[in-house]
Amino acid sequence: MQIVKLPKQNLDKFIKSLSKFGQIYAPIKKDANTSLFSKIEDSSQIDLGYNRTLLPPKKYLLPPIDSMFRFSAEAGYEEVEHGVDEKSILFGVHSCDIHGLRILDLVFSGRYVDNHYFTGRKNTSIIGLSCIPDDMCFCRSMGTDFVENGFDLFLSDIDQSYLVRIATSLGDDMVRASQSLFKEVGKEEIEKHKKKSNEMQKHFKTDIELYNLPEIMDLEYESKTWEEIGEKCLSCGSCSMVCPTCYCYDVFDELSLDGKTGERKTRWDSCLFEDYALVAGGTNFRSERSARVKNRYFHKHRGFVAQYGKPSCVGCGRCIQSCPAKINVVEVITKIRSDAYV
Amino acid sequence: MCNGTCTSDTDNIYQPHLARIVRRLPQIKDHRLFQLRLEDSEIRQNFSYRPGQFVELSIIGTGEAPISISSSPTRSGVIELCVRRIGRMTEALFRLPLNSLVGVRGPYGNGFPLEQMRGNNLLIVAGGLGMAPLRSLLWYALDNRSLFKEVILMFGAKVAEEMLFKYELLTLLDRTDMRCLLTVDKDEEGTWPAQVGVVTKLFDLFEVDPKITYAAVCGPPIMYKFVSKKLLEKKFSKDRILMSLERKMKCGVGKCGHCMIGYKYTCIDGPIFTYWDAINLPEMI
Numbered sequence: 001m002q003i004v005k006l007p008k009q010n011l012d013k014f015i016k017s018l019s020k021f022g023q024i025y026a027p028i029k030k031d032a033n034t035s036l037f038s039k040i041e042d043s044s045q046i047d048l049g050y051n052r053t054l055l056p057p058k059k060y061l062l063p064p065i066d067s068m069f070r071f072s073a074e075a076g077y078e079e080v081e082h083g084v085d086e087k088s089i090l091f092g093v094h095s096c097d098i099h100g101l102r103i104l105d106l107v108f109s110g111r112y113v114d115n116h117y118f119t120g121r122k123n124t125s126i127i128g129l130s131c132i133p134d135d136m137c138f139c140r141s142m143g144t145d146f147v148e149n150g151f152d153l154f155l156s157d158i159d160q161s162y163l164v165r166i167a168t169s170l171g172d173d174m175v176r177a178s179q180s181l182f183k184e185v186g187k188e189e190i191e192k193h194k195k196k197s198n199e200m201q202k203h204f205k206t207d208i209e210l211y212n213l214p215e216i217m218d219l220e221y222e223s224k225t226w227e228e229i230g231e232k233c234l235s236c237g238s239c240s241m242v243c244p245t246c247y248c249y250d251v252f253d254e255l256s257l258d259g260k261t262g263e264r265k266t267r268w269d270s271c272l273f274e275d276y277a278l279v280a281g282g283t284n285f286r287s288e289r290s291a292r293v294k295n296r297y298f299h300k301h302r303g304f305v306a307q308y309g310k311p312s313c314v315g316c317g318r319c320i321q322s323c324p325a326k327i328n329v330v331e332v333i334t335k336i337r338s339d340a341y342v
Numbered sequence: 343m344c345n346g347t348c349t350s351d352t353d354n355i356y357q358p359h360l361a362r363i364v365r366r367l368p369q370i371k372d373h374r375l376f377q378l379r380l381e382d383s384e385i386r387q388n389f390s391y392r393p394g395q396f397v398e399l400s401i402i403g404t405g406e407a408p409i410s411i412s413s414s415p416t417r418s419g420v421i422e423l424c425v426r427r428i429g430r431m432t433e434a435l436f437r438l439p440l441n442s443l444v445g446v447r448g449p450y451g452n453g454f455p456l457e458q459m460r461g462n463n464l465l466i467v468a469g470g471l472g473m474a475p476l477r478s479l480l481w482y483a484l485d486n487r488s489l490f491k492e493v494i495l496m497f498g499a500k501v502a503e504e505m506l507f508k509y510e511l512l513t514l515l516d517r518t519d520m521r522c523l524l525t526v527d528k529d530e531e532g533t534w535p536a537q538v539g540v541v542t543k544l545f546d547l548f549e550v551d552p553k554i555t556y557a558a559v560c561g562p563p564i565m566y567k568f569v570s571k572k573l574l575e576k577k578f579s580k581d582r583i584l585m586s587l588e589r590k591m592k593c594g595v596g597k598c599g600h601c602m603i604g605y606k607y608t609c610i611d612g613p614i615f616t617y618w619d620a621i622n623l624p625e626m627i
C-alpha cells in the first residue's frame with residue numbers, strides 16, 4: 001500500500017479539493033455530547049476529534065426510509081431514479097464503522113444482490129480516520145480496531161501530520177489532484193505511527209472474550225440471564241437503529257393522494273419491536289421480550305458467525321450509549337460467559 | 343425470472359413482474375384459488391419452480407406477502423395460488439375483479455429436495471392451508487408417477503365443508519396408483535365417502551418402510567408436534583421428515599431479517615426444513 005504524509009495545516013485545503021470528487025459528508029458537533037455525520041457545505045464545520053457519531057454512516061447507504069420502486073395502476077411497477085451518478089465522500093470514518101459497512105456488504109450481496117445498495121456503495125468513497133477509544137469502545141476485542149481495506153484513503157493521526165494510506169486508484173487520484181499538499185513519508189513518521197498505535201491500545205478499558213462464544217451462546221440458550229435482561233429492556237429499538245451492522249427493514253406501500261400511484265418503501269425495523277415476528281392471524285413467534293433480546297445477541301454472536309464466518313458486531317459502543325435501560329452488550333456477554341463456567 | 347441466480351447489475355430484486363388473474367376458484371370459506379398468468383411472455387416461459395417454493399405476491403398499492411405455489415411445475419402456463427383472506431393484502435386480493443393485474447416475484451425458497459426424494463415412497467401429510475404447497479408436490483409426483491414408489495396422501499379437516507381442494511382430492515380416491523386418505527373429524531350426515539376420525543388415526547391404516555420413504559408435512563404449528571411423534575414411532579429417521587415452516591416475511595430474499603429462525607433465513611434456507619433442523623435450531627417448532 002502506498003503511504004504519504006499530509007501535514008495538518010494542509011488538511012483544510014485537501015478537504016476543499018475533495019469537493020471535485022463528490023459531496024462531502026463528515027462528522028460535525030451537534031452539541032457538547034453529540035456528533036453526527038452531516039452534509040458538509042463549509043469545511044470548518046467538520047470536527048475530526050469526535051468519538052462516535054449518534055448514527056453510523058449506514059444512514060447514507062441504507063437510509064432510514066428508502067424507496068424501492070414506484071407503482072401505478074396503469075404502468076404497474078417501475079424503477080425509481082435514485083440519483084445514480086451522485087458521487088459522495090464519507091470523510092473521517094473510523095475503523096469500526098468501515099468494518100460495519102463491510103458487514104452490510106455481506107448481507108446485501110450473496111445469491112440475491114441488492115443492486116440499489118451497491119450502486120450507493122460504488123458511488124460513495126470512504127476516507128477513514130484513526131481514533132482514540134473511550135470506555136465504551138471494544139473494537140479491539142472484535143478485531144475491528146484496524147482496517148486493511150474498505151476505504152479509499154485512511155488518515156492516521158501522528159500529531160503534526162496524518163499518515164495517509166492510499167488503498168484505491170480513486171484514492172490515488174484524490175491525492176494526485178492536490179499533490180503539493182502531500183509529503184513523502186520517512187522512517188521517522190513510520191516509527192511515530194507505530195508508537196501511536198501502541199499508545200491507542202492503552203486507552204482501551206473494555207474488552208469481551210470472543211473465544212468459543214458461539215458455543216457458549218448455544219449452551220446458555222436457556223439461561224435465566226435472558227429473562228433478567230428481558231425484564232429491563234423497553235423494546236424501544238434504539239440499539240438496532242444506532243448499530244452499524246443492524247440491517248433489518250420493514251416494507252410498506254405509500255399511496256399518493258390520487259390513490260392510483262405510489263411507492264414501495266423500506267423503513268428501518270428492529271427485532272426488539274413487539275410486532276417484529278407477529279404474523280397475520282395473531283401468532284407471534286417472539287412475543288416475550290426476553291426472547292427478542294436473546295435473539296439480538298444470538299443473531300450477532302452465534303447466527304451471523306454460522307452464516308458469514310464472523311460476528312455482526314464491531315464493538316462501536318453505540319448500543320451501550322443509547323440504551324435507556326442501561327443494557328450493556330459487554331456486561332451481557334460477560335455474564336453469559338460466566339453462566340457457562342459456574 | 344431465473345431463481346435469482348442470474349440477477350444482473352441493473353435488476354431490482356424487489357421489483358415484481360405483472361401477472362393477470364385469469365381465474366378465481368372459490369374454495370372453502372375465506373379461501374380462494376387464484377390462477378395467475380405472467381404478462382411478459384419471456385418471463386412466463388422462463389418461470390420454473392419446484393414444489394415447496396413460494397412467490398411474493400403484490401397488490402398494487404396495498405402490499406406484498408409470501409404465498410406458496412400450489413400448482414405443479416409439470417403444468418406450465420399459469421401459476422396457482424391458494425390464498426386465505428386474513429389481513430390487508432389478502433383482503434385486497436379477494437376484492438380484485440377477474441383480469442386484474444397483480445405483482446409476482448420469485449420463485450423463492452429451497453423447495454422440496456426432489457433429487458433426494460426420487461426413487462422413494464412419498465408420504466404427504468397435510469393440515470388446513472398446508473395443503474397449498476403440498477398440492478404442488480402431490481401433482482408433481484402423480485404427473486411423474488414413475489419417479490416415486492408408493493404415494494400416500496393424508497389430509498384431514500374438521501368437517502367436509504372445511505376441506506380444501508375437496509372435489510379435486512376426492513377424485514383421487516379411485517386411483518389405484520396411490521393411497522388417498524381423507525378424513526373428517528365429524529360426519530353427522532354420514533355422507534363422507536372416505537375416513538372419519540382425527541388425522542392421527544390415519545397412521546394406523548398403512549405400513550411403509552421408513553428407510554425408503556420421505557414424509558412431507560405442512561400444516562398449522564401444533565400439527566408438527568403430533569405428526570412428527572407418530573412418524574418417529576414409525577421409525578422414520580429425522581432427516582426423512584420434511585416440513586414446510588412459516589415465519590413473518592418481508593423481502594423473501596434473505597435481507598430484511600424478519601424470517602430468521604436461530605441462524606437460518608426461512609425465506610432462502612427454507613421454508614422446507616428437515617425435522618432434524620427443526621429440533622436443532624432454537625425457536626423452530
Ligand SMILES: Cc1cc2nc3c(=O)[nH]c(=O)nc-3n(C[C@H](O)[C@H](O)[C@H](O)COP(=O)(O)OP(=O)(O)OC[C@H]3O[C@@H](n4cnc5c(N)ncnc54)[C@H](O)[C@@H]3O)c2cc1C
Nearest residue numbers: 279280406407409410425426429430431432474589590591
Ligand atoms: C413460505 C410461506 C408460504 C405461505 N403460503 C401461503 C399460501 O399458500 N396461502 C396463504 O393464504 N398464505 C400463505 N402464507 C401466509 C401468508 O403469507 C400470510 O397470510 C400473509 O402474509 C398475510 O398478509 P396480509 O397482508 O393479508 O396480512 P397482514 O396481517 O396485513 O400482514 C402484513 C404483512 O406481514 C407479513 N406477514 C403477515 N403474516 C404472515 C405470515 N403468516 N407469513 C409470512 N409473512 C406474513 C407479510 O409481509 C404481510 O404482507 C405463507 C407464508 C409463508 C411464510
Ligand code: SF4
Nearest residue numbers: 243313314316317319
Ligand atoms: S451491537 Fe452495539 S457495539 Fe456492536 S456494532 Fe452494534 S451498536 Fe456497536
Ligand code: SF4
Nearest residue numbers: 233234236237239323
Ligand atoms: S436500546 Fe435497550 S431498552 Fe431499547 S430495545 Fe435495545 S436493549 Fe431494549
Ligand code: FES
Nearest residue numbers: 593594598599609
Ligand atoms: S423474508 Fe426477509 S430475510 Fe427472509
